[in-house]
Amino acid sequence: QVQLVQSGAEVKKPGASVKVSCKASGYTFTTYDIHWVRQASGQGLEWMGWMNPSSDKTGYAQKFQGRVTLTRNTSISTAYMELRSLRSEDTAVYYCARLEGDSPDYWGQGTLVTVSS
Amino acid sequence: DIQMTQSPSSLSASVGDRVTITCQASQDINTYLNWYQQKPGKAPKLLIFDAANLRTGVPSRFSGSGYGTDFTFTISNLQPEDIATYYCEQYDNLPRTFGQGTKLEIK
Numbered sequence: 702q703v704q705l706v707q708s709g710a711e712v713k714k715p716g717a718s719v720k721v722s723c724k725a726s727g728y729t730f731t732t733y734d735i736h737w738v739r740q741a742s743g744q745g746l747e748w749m750g751w752m753n754p755s756s757d758k759t760g761y762a763q764k765f766q767g768r769v770t771l772t773r774n775t776s777i778s779t780a781y782m783e784l785r786s787l788r789s790e791d792t793a794v795y796y797c798a799r800l801e802g803d804s805p806d807y808w809g810q811g812t813l814v815t816v817s818s
Numbered sequence: 819d820i821q822m823t824q825s826p827s828s829l830s831a832s833v834g835d836r837v838t839i840t841c842q843a844s845q846d847i848n849t850y851l852n853w854y855q856q857k858p859g860k861a862p863k864l865l866i867f868d869a870a871n872l873r874t875g876v877p878s879r880f881s882g883s884g885y886g887t888d889f890t891f892t893i894s895n896l897q898p899e900d901i902a903t904y905y906c907e908q909y910d911n912l913p914r915t916f917g918q919g920t921k922l923e924i925k
Contacts, residue, residue, distance in 0.1 A: 736914075738862075745905065745916055745917070745918050745919050746854075746856075746862065746905055746907070746916040746919075747916070748907075748913050748914040748915065748916070760912055762912070762913040763819075763913065764913075796861055796862075798861075802867070803850065803867070803868075803909050804852050804864055804867040804868075804873075804909075805852075805862075805864060806864055806873070808861035808862060808863075809861065810861060811861055
């Protein structure tokens, strides 16, 4: 069955970077785009960007341009989201999701990133 | 960015009720709209895509409609397991944007 399994919770200091992984299984990794969405505690959903694992093409929300990088390792069917220059407002649960057509049909379990001094 | 205005922000209904949530886009998005259900501590779950298409395996009491800027999500015959927060999302333009969410509670 299709699964996206994300890396564990992280605690980072302001100004640091975090890299969250998203390991895909149960399907051909390069066939579907991966999107990243975050959610601060008690808040709504915020789209961050997308990646095509086959072409390595990416797109980012303007808000995160210059601070976020999406990459992948096709040999281990894993996508990565790196966010730099962390600030307290980046404390959130980060999700990866696979896109079927234009719609995210499978999601990772989420990774809590806490930014605190 | 396209703004998605979702209402109400919360609502309380009884088991068996018909529940309606609306989502208004700040510009025409055709039918490029998804609806999600999110339960506490869980990832969102896709229910409806392309405004009105029920994802396989989702109960038929969930439905969606709309085109352009005005969209509706309906749960007919509300069940206790439908307690969750519901979000709309547009994907006509990047960045994809979400409504603020509707928290649904049982009376």
